[in-house]
Amino acid sequence: FAELSPEEKTLVVKKAAEKLKNNPEVLNLVGKVRRNYNNRIREAQTERFTNNSKVEFEVLGNLLGRNPQNKDLLDSFHEKLIPTEMRVQIWKALLRDTESEKSYTDLCHEASWKTVSPNEIEITKRCADLLRQHSPGLAYDQNLLNAMKVVLGYFERISEKRLQDYEYYLLLPIAHTLFNYSSQTTMMVGFFSRIKAIQASICSKYIEENSAVEHFLACVREIDHSIESKIREVLDFRQQKNVDKLKNFIMSFVTRLSCSFFNIETTCFVWDSILLKNTINKILCIFGAALSLISQELKACRTWDDFVKTVKKELPKVSDSELQPKLQKVPKTNTEHNLKKVPEYLKGPQYLEHSGKFVLAALSQMNQTNDYPEFNGPNEQFGGFGPQKKESLNSNPRSFPTVLHPKETPPISYDTIQHRFPEKAPEVSSSIPNLKLSKQGFYKEESVPS
Numbered sequence: 221f222a223e224l225s226p227e228e229k230t231l232v233v234k235k236a237a238e239k240l241k242n243n244p245e246v247l248n249l250v251g252k253v254r255r256n257y258n259n260r261i262r263e264a265q266t267e268r269f270t271n272n273s274k275v276e277f278e279v280l281g282n283l284l285g286r287n288p289q290n291k292d293l294l295d296s297f298h299e300k301l302i303p304t305e306m307r308v309q310i311w312k313a314l315l316r317d318t319e320s321e322k323s324y325t326d327l328c329h330e331a332s333w334k335t336v337s338p339n340e341i342e343i344t345k346r347c348a349d350l351l352r353q354h355s356p357g358l359a360y361d362q363n364l365l366n367a368m369k370v371v372l373g374y375f376e377r378i379s380e381k382r383l384q385d386y387e388y389y390l391l392l393p394i395a396h397t398l399f400n401y402s403s404q405t406t407m408m409v410g411f412f413s414r415i416k417a418i419q420a421s422i423c424s425k426y427i428e429e430n431s432a433v434e435h436f437l438a439c440v441r442e443i444d445h446s447i448e449s450k451i452r453e454v455l456d457f458r459q460q461k462n463v464d465k466l467k468n469f470i471m472s473f474v475t476r477l478s479c480s481f482f483n484i485e486t487t488c489f490v491w492d493s494i495l496l497k498n499t500i501n502k503i504l505c506i507f508g509a510a511l512s513l514i515s516q517e518l519k520a521c522r523t524w525d526d527f528v529k530t531v532k533k534e535l536p537k538v539s540d541s542e543l544q545p546k547l548q549k550v551p552k553t554n555t556e557h558n559l560k561k562v563p564e565y566l567k568g569p570q571y572l573e574h575s576g577k578f579v580l581a582a583l584s585q586m587n588q589t590n591d592y593p594e595f596n597g598p599n600e601q602f603g604g605f606g607p608q609k610k611e612s613l614n615s616n617p618r619s620f621p622t623v624l625h626p627k628e629t630p631p632i633s634y635d636t637i638q639h640r641f642p643e644k645a646p647e648v649s650s651s652i653p654n655l656k657l658s659k660q661g662f663y664k665e666e667s668v669p670s
Contacts, residue, residue: 286351291496297545298497301540304397307492311411314495320413321406324374337373339382344369346388354484355396366403371412386472389479390415393491396484418494419477422503431505432470433463439504443550444512446519453591455522465524473507481535482510482543489540493547509546579636 224232290315294302302310327334337343347368352359368391376383394411401407426432441448455462473481478490490506511518512532521527 252475294496299493302492307397315411315414317414319411321410324409325406335374335377337376340369340373343372350388354392354586358399359468364395364399364402365407367405370405371408374409386475389476390419392479393487397488433467435501436470436504439501440508444506444515446515447511450518454521454527474503481540483536486538486540486543505550509550510535510538510543513542513546
Protein backbone atom coordinates (compact mmCIF):
# COMPACT_ATOMS: atom_id res chain seq x y z
CA PHE A 221 0.00 0.00 0.00
CA ALA A 222 2.85 2.36 0.83
CA GLU A 223 4.25 1.99 -2.67
CA LEU A 224 0.99 3.00 -4.38
CA SER A 225 0.51 6.45 -5.87
CA PRO A 226 -1.82 8.90 -4.05
CA GLU A 227 -4.55 8.29 -6.65
CA GLU A 228 -4.28 4.51 -6.23
CA LYS A 229 -4.36 4.80 -2.44
CA THR A 230 -7.52 6.90 -2.65
CA LEU A 231 -9.16 4.34 -4.92
CA VAL A 232 -8.30 1.46 -2.57
CA VAL A 233 -9.66 3.32 0.46
CA LYS A 234 -12.89 4.21 -1.38
CA LYS A 235 -13.48 0.61 -2.44
CA ALA A 236 -12.79 -0.65 1.08
CA ALA A 237 -15.19 1.92 2.52
CA GLU A 238 -17.92 0.87 0.10
CA LYS A 239 -17.55 -2.79 1.08
CA LEU A 240 -17.64 -1.97 4.79
CA LYS A 241 -20.47 0.54 4.49
CA ASN A 242 -23.25 -1.82 5.61
CA ASN A 243 -21.09 -4.22 7.60
CA PRO A 244 -22.86 -4.93 10.95
CA GLU A 245 -19.58 -4.86 12.91
CA VAL A 246 -18.64 -1.50 11.42
CA LEU A 247 -22.10 -0.07 12.08
CA ASN A 248 -21.90 -1.29 15.67
CA LEU A 249 -18.51 0.37 16.10
CA VAL A 250 -19.81 3.63 14.62
CA GLY A 251 -22.75 3.48 17.02
CA LYS A 252 -20.41 3.02 19.98
CA VAL A 253 -18.31 6.01 18.91
CA ARG A 254 -21.39 8.20 18.55
CA ARG A 255 -22.79 7.11 21.91
CA ASN A 256 -19.46 7.79 23.59
CA TYR A 257 -19.26 11.29 22.14
CA ASN A 258 -22.87 11.98 22.93
CA ASN A 259 -22.17 11.19 26.59
CA ARG A 260 -19.00 13.28 26.62
CA ILE A 261 -20.78 16.27 25.10
CA ARG A 262 -23.55 16.06 27.68
CA GLU A 263 -21.00 15.92 30.47
CA ALA A 264 -19.22 18.92 28.97
CA GLN A 265 -22.23 21.09 29.76
CA THR A 266 -21.90 20.56 33.48
CA GLU A 267 -18.29 19.53 34.11
CA ARG A 268 -15.05 21.45 33.93
CA PHE A 269 -13.11 20.54 30.81
CA THR A 270 -10.11 18.28 31.35
CA ASN A 271 -6.67 18.37 29.78
CA ASN A 272 -7.88 15.80 27.25
CA SER A 273 -10.80 17.97 26.12
CA LYS A 274 -8.84 19.61 23.31
CA VAL A 275 -7.92 16.22 21.85
CA GLU A 276 -11.54 15.08 22.12
CA PHE A 277 -12.73 18.22 20.35
CA GLU A 278 -10.31 17.48 17.52
CA VAL A 279 -11.71 13.96 17.17
CA LEU A 280 -15.22 15.43 17.19
CA GLY A 281 -14.11 17.82 14.45
CA ASN A 282 -12.88 14.86 12.41
CA LEU A 283 -16.26 13.14 12.82
CA LEU A 284 -18.01 16.26 11.55
CA GLY A 285 -15.53 16.62 8.72
CA ARG A 286 -16.17 13.08 7.47
CA ASN A 287 -19.94 13.47 7.69
CA PRO A 288 -21.55 16.85 8.53
CA GLN A 289 -24.74 15.00 9.53
CA ASN A 290 -22.89 14.00 12.69
CA LYS A 291 -23.58 17.52 13.94
CA ASP A 292 -26.75 16.12 15.52
CA LEU A 293 -24.37 15.03 18.27
CA LEU A 294 -24.22 18.70 19.20
CA ASP A 295 -27.97 19.27 19.47
CA SER A 296 -27.59 19.72 23.21
CA PHE A 297 -25.34 22.72 22.49
CA HIS A 298 -27.72 24.31 20.02
CA GLU A 299 -28.23 27.99 20.92
CA LYS A 300 -25.97 27.57 23.94
CA LEU A 301 -22.52 28.91 24.63
CA ILE A 302 -19.78 26.52 23.56
CA PRO A 303 -16.06 26.50 24.44
CA THR A 304 -13.73 28.26 22.02
CA GLU A 305 -11.77 25.04 21.38
CA MET A 306 -14.96 23.26 20.37
CA ARG A 307 -16.03 26.18 18.16
CA VAL A 308 -12.73 26.03 16.28
CA GLN A 309 -13.17 22.34 15.49
CA ILE A 310 -16.85 22.71 14.56
CA TRP A 311 -16.21 25.63 12.22
CA LYS A 312 -13.19 23.96 10.67
CA ALA A 313 -15.24 20.84 9.90
CA LEU A 314 -18.44 22.49 8.72
CA LEU A 315 -16.81 25.25 6.65
CA ARG A 316 -14.34 23.08 4.74
CA ASP A 317 -14.90 23.30 0.98
CA THR A 318 -12.51 20.96 -0.78
CA GLU A 319 -13.88 21.84 -4.22
CA SER A 320 -13.02 25.52 -3.78
CA GLU A 321 -9.67 24.61 -2.27
CA LYS A 322 -8.86 22.49 -5.33
CA SER A 323 -9.96 25.25 -7.72
CA TYR A 324 -7.68 27.72 -5.95
CA THR A 325 -4.73 25.30 -5.94
CA ASP A 326 -5.16 24.46 -9.62
CA LEU A 327 -5.28 28.13 -10.56
CA CYS A 328 -2.15 28.83 -8.50
CA HIS A 329 -0.30 26.05 -10.31
CA GLU A 330 -1.55 27.29 -13.68
CA ALA A 331 -0.50 30.90 -13.10
CA SER A 332 -0.24 32.40 -9.62
CA TRP A 333 -0.89 35.92 -10.92
CA LYS A 334 -4.44 34.84 -11.78
CA THR A 335 -5.23 34.61 -8.05
CA VAL A 336 -3.97 38.10 -7.21
CA SER A 337 -6.16 41.20 -7.20
CA PRO A 338 -4.73 44.49 -8.50
CA ASN A 339 -6.42 46.14 -5.52
CA GLU A 340 -4.25 44.42 -2.90
CA ILE A 341 -3.27 47.65 -1.16
CA GLU A 342 -6.89 48.73 -0.74
CA ILE A 343 -7.93 45.26 0.49
CA THR A 344 -5.05 45.07 2.98
CA LYS A 345 -5.84 48.50 4.41
CA ARG A 346 -9.52 47.67 4.81
CA CYS A 347 -8.76 44.35 6.52
CA ALA A 348 -6.30 46.01 8.91
CA ASP A 349 -8.90 48.64 9.83
CA LEU A 350 -11.56 46.00 10.50
CA LEU A 351 -9.22 43.92 12.65
CA ARG A 352 -8.25 46.97 14.72
CA GLN A 353 -11.91 47.84 15.21
CA HIS A 354 -13.41 44.40 15.89
CA SER A 355 -10.55 42.10 16.91
CA PRO A 356 -7.73 44.32 18.23
CA GLY A 357 -5.83 41.36 19.66
CA LEU A 358 -5.15 40.14 16.12
CA ALA A 359 -4.66 43.53 14.50
CA TYR A 360 -0.89 43.11 14.16
CA ASP A 361 -0.83 39.45 13.14
CA GLN A 362 0.88 39.77 9.76
CA ASN A 363 0.22 36.15 8.79
CA LEU A 364 -3.50 36.61 9.37
CA LEU A 365 -3.58 39.94 7.54
CA ASN A 366 -1.77 38.40 4.59
CA ALA A 367 -4.21 35.45 4.53
CA MET A 368 -7.20 37.82 4.49
CA LYS A 369 -5.63 39.79 1.65
CA VAL A 370 -4.99 36.62 -0.37
CA VAL A 371 -8.49 35.21 0.20
CA LEU A 372 -10.36 38.40 -0.66
CA GLY A 373 -8.02 39.19 -3.54
CA TYR A 374 -8.61 35.74 -5.02
CA PHE A 375 -12.39 36.08 -4.90
CA GLU A 376 -12.23 39.56 -6.37
CA ARG A 377 -10.02 38.29 -9.17
CA ILE A 378 -12.13 35.29 -10.19
CA SER A 379 -15.39 37.25 -9.98
CA GLU A 380 -13.91 40.13 -12.01
CA LYS A 381 -15.75 42.71 -9.95
CA ARG A 382 -14.96 44.81 -6.92
CA LEU A 383 -15.63 43.27 -3.52
CA GLN A 384 -18.91 44.20 -1.89
CA ASP A 385 -18.79 45.72 1.57
CA TYR A 386 -20.45 42.70 3.23
CA GLU A 387 -17.75 40.34 1.91
CA TYR A 388 -15.13 41.96 4.14
CA TYR A 389 -17.37 41.43 7.15
CA LEU A 390 -18.09 37.79 6.30
CA LEU A 391 -14.38 37.02 6.52
CA LEU A 392 -13.95 38.74 9.90
CA PRO A 393 -15.45 36.02 12.20
CA ILE A 394 -13.49 33.37 10.28
CA ALA A 395 -10.27 35.29 10.80
CA HIS A 396 -11.09 35.80 14.49
CA THR A 397 -11.95 32.15 15.19
CA LEU A 398 -9.72 30.22 12.78
CA PHE A 399 -6.64 32.45 12.89
CA ASN A 400 -4.47 29.41 13.68
CA TYR A 401 -5.04 28.29 10.08
CA SER A 402 -3.95 31.60 8.56
CA SER A 403 -0.77 29.98 7.23
CA GLN A 404 -2.92 27.47 5.31
CA THR A 405 -4.24 29.89 2.73
CA THR A 406 -5.91 27.18 0.66
CA MET A 407 -8.02 26.10 3.63
CA MET A 408 -8.97 29.72 4.37
CA VAL A 409 -10.20 30.08 0.78
CA GLY A 410 -12.48 27.07 1.36
CA PHE A 411 -13.82 28.50 4.64
CA PHE A 412 -14.74 31.77 2.96
CA SER A 413 -16.28 30.06 -0.05
CA ARG A 414 -18.56 27.96 2.17
CA ILE A 415 -19.77 30.85 4.33
CA LYS A 416 -20.54 32.87 1.19
CA ALA A 417 -22.64 29.98 -0.09
CA ILE A 418 -24.48 29.71 3.25
CA GLN A 419 -25.07 33.46 3.31
CA ALA A 420 -26.35 33.48 -0.27
CA SER A 421 -28.82 30.65 0.42
CA ILE A 422 -30.20 32.60 3.40
CA CYS A 423 -30.44 35.87 1.46
CA SER A 424 -32.04 34.29 -1.60
CA LYS A 425 -35.24 33.56 0.34
CA TYR A 426 -35.88 37.24 1.04
CA ILE A 427 -34.56 38.49 -2.30
CA GLU A 428 -36.65 36.15 -4.44
CA GLU A 429 -39.83 36.77 -2.49
CA ASN A 430 -39.09 40.42 -1.62
CA SER A 431 -40.37 39.44 1.82
CA ALA A 432 -37.76 40.65 4.31
CA VAL A 433 -40.01 43.33 5.84
CA GLU A 434 -43.04 41.05 6.26
CA HIS A 435 -41.08 38.22 7.85
CA PHE A 436 -39.07 40.55 10.08
CA LEU A 437 -42.18 42.24 11.46
CA ALA A 438 -43.77 38.85 12.07
CA CYS A 439 -40.69 37.75 14.03
CA VAL A 440 -40.48 40.85 16.23
CA ARG A 441 -44.24 40.68 16.82
CA GLU A 442 -43.81 37.24 18.39
CA ILE A 443 -40.72 38.23 20.38
CA ASP A 444 -41.55 41.77 21.54
CA HIS A 445 -44.50 43.60 20.00
CA SER A 446 -43.21 46.93 21.37
CA ILE A 447 -40.39 46.82 18.80
CA GLU A 448 -42.88 46.57 15.95
CA SER A 449 -44.93 49.39 17.46
CA LYS A 450 -41.87 51.63 17.66
CA ILE A 451 -40.90 50.89 14.05
CA ARG A 452 -44.41 51.73 12.85
CA GLU A 453 -44.29 54.89 14.95
CA VAL A 454 -41.10 56.23 13.34
CA LEU A 455 -41.85 54.95 9.81
CA ASP A 456 -45.03 55.63 7.88
CA PHE A 457 -45.49 52.52 5.73
CA ARG A 458 -47.98 54.32 3.50
CA GLN A 459 -44.92 55.80 1.80
CA GLN A 460 -42.93 53.32 -0.25
CA LYS A 461 -39.61 54.98 0.58
CA ASN A 462 -40.12 54.14 4.26
CA VAL A 463 -40.74 50.48 3.44
CA ASP A 464 -37.49 50.56 1.46
CA LYS A 465 -35.64 52.10 4.40
CA LEU A 466 -36.67 49.25 6.68
CA LYS A 467 -35.89 46.65 4.00
CA ASN A 468 -32.38 48.05 3.50
CA PHE A 469 -31.83 48.10 7.25
CA ILE A 470 -32.91 44.46 7.60
CA MET A 471 -30.92 43.24 4.60
CA SER A 472 -27.76 44.94 5.84
CA PHE A 473 -28.00 42.70 8.93
CA VAL A 474 -28.85 39.60 6.89
CA THR A 475 -26.15 39.98 4.22
CA ARG A 476 -23.47 40.38 6.89
CA LEU A 477 -24.91 37.56 9.00
CA SER A 478 -24.96 40.08 11.90
CA CYS A 479 -21.24 40.95 11.72
CA SER A 480 -20.49 44.56 12.79
CA PHE A 481 -23.91 44.91 14.42
CA PHE A 482 -22.67 42.89 17.41
CA ASN A 483 -19.24 42.62 18.97
CA ILE A 484 -17.13 39.83 17.50
CA GLU A 485 -17.81 37.29 20.29
CA THR A 486 -21.57 37.70 20.02
CA THR A 487 -21.30 37.42 16.24
CA CYS A 488 -19.45 34.12 16.64
CA PHE A 489 -22.23 32.86 18.91
CA VAL A 490 -24.78 33.78 16.22
CA TRP A 491 -22.75 31.86 13.64
CA ASP A 492 -22.60 28.84 15.98
CA SER A 493 -26.39 28.83 16.03
CA ILE A 494 -26.68 29.12 12.24
CA LEU A 495 -24.04 26.50 11.46
CA LEU A 496 -25.34 23.90 13.91
CA LYS A 497 -29.03 24.16 13.05
CA ASN A 498 -30.36 26.78 10.69
CA THR A 499 -34.13 27.27 10.54
CA ILE A 500 -36.46 29.42 8.50
CA ASN A 501 -36.09 33.09 9.42
CA LYS A 502 -33.59 32.30 12.18
CA ILE A 503 -31.41 35.27 11.20
CA LEU A 504 -34.44 37.58 11.51
CA CYS A 505 -35.42 36.05 14.85
CA ILE A 506 -31.89 36.68 16.11
CA PHE A 507 -32.15 40.32 15.02
CA GLY A 508 -35.53 40.69 16.70
CA ALA A 509 -34.28 39.07 19.92
CA ALA A 510 -31.32 41.45 20.00
CA LEU A 511 -33.55 44.49 19.48
CA SER A 512 -35.77 43.36 22.34
CA LEU A 513 -32.72 43.51 24.64
CA ILE A 514 -32.36 47.24 23.91
CA SER A 515 -36.08 48.02 23.81
CA GLN A 516 -35.82 50.56 26.63
CA GLU A 517 -33.24 52.58 24.70
CA LEU A 518 -35.33 52.37 21.53
CA LYS A 519 -38.39 53.79 23.28
CA ALA A 520 -36.74 57.20 23.42
CA CYS A 521 -36.32 57.36 19.62
CA ARG A 522 -38.48 59.90 17.81
CA THR A 523 -37.26 59.45 14.24
CA TRP A 524 -35.93 56.63 12.06
CA ASP A 525 -32.46 58.16 12.12
CA ASP A 526 -32.55 58.07 15.94
CA PHE A 527 -33.63 54.43 15.80
CA VAL A 528 -30.73 53.43 13.53
CA LYS A 529 -28.18 55.39 15.59
CA THR A 530 -29.41 53.76 18.80
CA VAL A 531 -29.14 50.29 17.28
CA LYS A 532 -25.62 51.05 16.11
CA LYS A 533 -24.64 52.31 19.56
CA GLU A 534 -26.35 49.72 21.78
CA LEU A 535 -26.18 46.38 19.94
CA PRO A 536 -22.36 46.08 20.19
CA LYS A 537 -22.84 46.15 23.97
CA VAL A 538 -25.01 43.00 23.89
CA SER A 539 -22.96 40.02 25.04
CA ASP A 540 -23.37 36.44 23.91
CA SER A 541 -24.45 35.46 27.44
CA GLU A 542 -27.27 38.04 27.26
CA LEU A 543 -28.45 37.00 23.81
CA GLN A 544 -28.31 33.25 24.47
CA PRO A 545 -31.27 32.95 26.92
CA LYS A 546 -33.32 35.27 24.72
CA LEU A 547 -32.82 33.01 21.70
CA GLN A 548 -33.99 29.96 23.62
CA LYS A 549 -37.37 31.65 24.12
CA VAL A 550 -37.84 32.47 20.43
CA PRO A 551 -40.69 30.44 18.83
CA LYS A 552 -39.28 27.58 16.78
CA THR A 553 -39.94 27.55 13.04
CA ASN A 554 -39.54 24.99 10.30
CA THR A 555 -36.13 23.62 9.42
CA GLU A 556 -33.76 24.90 6.79
CA HIS A 557 -34.88 22.23 4.31
CA ASN A 558 -37.77 24.43 3.22
CA LEU A 559 -35.40 27.20 2.15
CA LYS A 560 -34.55 27.77 -1.50
CA LYS A 561 -31.57 25.57 -2.31
CA VAL A 562 -28.87 25.93 -4.89
CA PRO A 563 -28.86 22.83 -7.15
CA GLU A 564 -26.82 20.07 -5.50
CA TYR A 565 -24.93 19.23 -8.69
CA LEU A 566 -23.19 22.61 -8.56
CA LYS A 567 -19.93 22.41 -6.62
CA GLY A 568 -17.10 24.74 -5.70
CA PRO A 569 -16.92 28.00 -7.68
CA GLN A 570 -20.04 27.16 -9.70
CA TYR A 571 -22.05 26.77 -6.46
CA LEU A 572 -20.73 30.08 -5.19
CA GLU A 573 -21.27 31.89 -8.49
CA HIS A 574 -24.83 30.64 -8.81
CA SER A 575 -25.94 31.46 -5.27
CA GLY A 576 -24.08 34.77 -5.18
CA LYS A 577 -26.13 35.99 -8.12
CA PHE A 578 -29.11 36.54 -5.82
CA VAL A 579 -27.09 38.85 -3.58
CA LEU A 580 -25.84 40.80 -6.60
CA ALA A 581 -29.40 41.29 -7.79
CA ALA A 582 -30.47 42.54 -4.37
CA LEU A 583 -27.66 45.06 -4.22
CA SER A 584 -28.62 46.21 -7.71
CA GLN A 585 -32.17 46.95 -6.61
CA MET A 586 -31.04 48.64 -3.41
CA ASN A 587 -28.74 50.94 -5.39
CA GLN A 588 -31.78 52.14 -7.34
CA THR A 589 -33.75 53.26 -4.28
CA ASN A 590 -33.93 56.76 -2.86
CA ASP A 591 -31.02 58.35 -1.05
CA TYR A 592 -31.11 57.77 2.71
CA PRO A 593 -28.57 59.59 4.85
CA GLU A 594 -28.12 56.67 7.23
CA PHE A 595 -27.09 54.30 4.41
CA ASN A 596 -24.87 56.41 2.23
CA GLY A 597 -21.54 54.78 1.58
CA PRO A 598 -19.34 51.85 2.55
CA ASN A 599 -17.95 53.59 5.64
CA GLU A 600 -21.32 54.74 6.94
CA GLN A 601 -23.67 52.89 9.25
CA PHE A 602 -24.04 49.21 8.40
CA GLY A 603 -22.46 49.36 4.99
CA GLY A 604 -24.41 51.88 2.98
CA PHE A 605 -27.24 50.08 1.29
CA GLY A 606 -28.87 52.55 -1.04
CA PRO A 607 -27.11 54.80 -3.54
CA GLN A 608 -23.52 55.71 -2.93
CA LYS A 609 -21.42 58.39 -4.56
CA LYS A 610 -20.93 57.75 -8.24
CA GLU A 611 -17.29 56.81 -8.17
CA SER A 612 -15.78 56.05 -11.55
CA LEU A 613 -13.95 52.76 -11.32
CA ASN A 614 -12.36 53.49 -14.68
CA SER A 615 -10.34 56.26 -13.04
CA ASN A 616 -8.12 53.49 -11.74
CA PRO A 617 -6.93 51.41 -14.70
CA ARG A 618 -6.19 48.50 -12.37
CA SER A 619 -9.70 48.37 -10.96
CA PHE A 620 -12.34 45.92 -12.04
CA PRO A 621 -15.69 47.07 -13.42
CA THR A 622 -18.47 46.76 -10.86
CA VAL A 623 -21.27 44.39 -11.83
CA LEU A 624 -24.41 45.77 -10.22
CA HIS A 625 -27.11 44.12 -12.27
CA PRO A 626 -27.76 40.47 -13.12
CA LYS A 627 -28.09 41.51 -16.75
CA GLU A 628 -24.37 42.21 -16.77
CA THR A 629 -23.29 38.99 -15.07
CA PRO A 630 -22.07 35.96 -17.03
CA PRO A 631 -24.96 33.70 -18.13
CA ILE A 632 -25.79 31.00 -15.60
CA SER A 633 -28.33 28.23 -16.01
CA TYR A 634 -31.03 29.94 -14.01
CA ASP A 635 -33.23 31.60 -16.60
CA THR A 636 -35.76 33.12 -14.23
CA ILE A 637 -33.38 35.66 -12.74
CA GLN A 638 -34.28 38.28 -15.36
CA HIS A 639 -37.95 37.87 -14.62
CA ARG A 640 -37.48 38.07 -10.87
CA PHE A 641 -35.19 41.08 -10.96
CA PRO A 642 -36.26 43.33 -13.89
CA GLU A 643 -34.32 46.46 -14.69
CA LYS A 644 -36.90 48.57 -12.96
CA ALA A 645 -37.51 47.67 -9.33
CA PRO A 646 -41.04 46.27 -8.90
CA GLU A 647 -43.62 48.17 -6.95
CA VAL A 648 -44.04 47.01 -3.36
CA SER A 649 -47.34 47.45 -1.66
CA SER A 650 -47.19 49.91 1.19
CA SER A 651 -49.74 47.78 2.94
CA ILE A 652 -47.80 45.25 4.98
CA PRO A 653 -49.91 42.24 5.98
CA ASN A 654 -49.94 41.09 9.55
CA LEU A 655 -48.26 37.71 9.69
CA LYS A 656 -48.34 35.28 12.57
CA LEU A 657 -45.63 32.81 13.44
CA SER A 658 -46.42 29.15 14.13
CA LYS A 659 -44.66 25.79 14.05
CA GLN A 660 -45.90 25.42 10.48
CA GLY A 661 -44.39 28.75 9.39
CA PHE A 662 -45.98 32.13 8.68
CA TYR A 663 -49.56 32.81 7.72
CA LYS A 664 -51.76 35.86 7.35
CA GLU A 665 -53.65 36.62 10.50
CA GLU A 666 -56.95 37.14 8.73
CA SER A 667 -56.72 33.81 6.90
CA VAL A 668 -56.53 31.69 10.04
CA PRO A 669 -59.70 29.65 10.62
CA SER A 670 -61.44 30.42 13.87
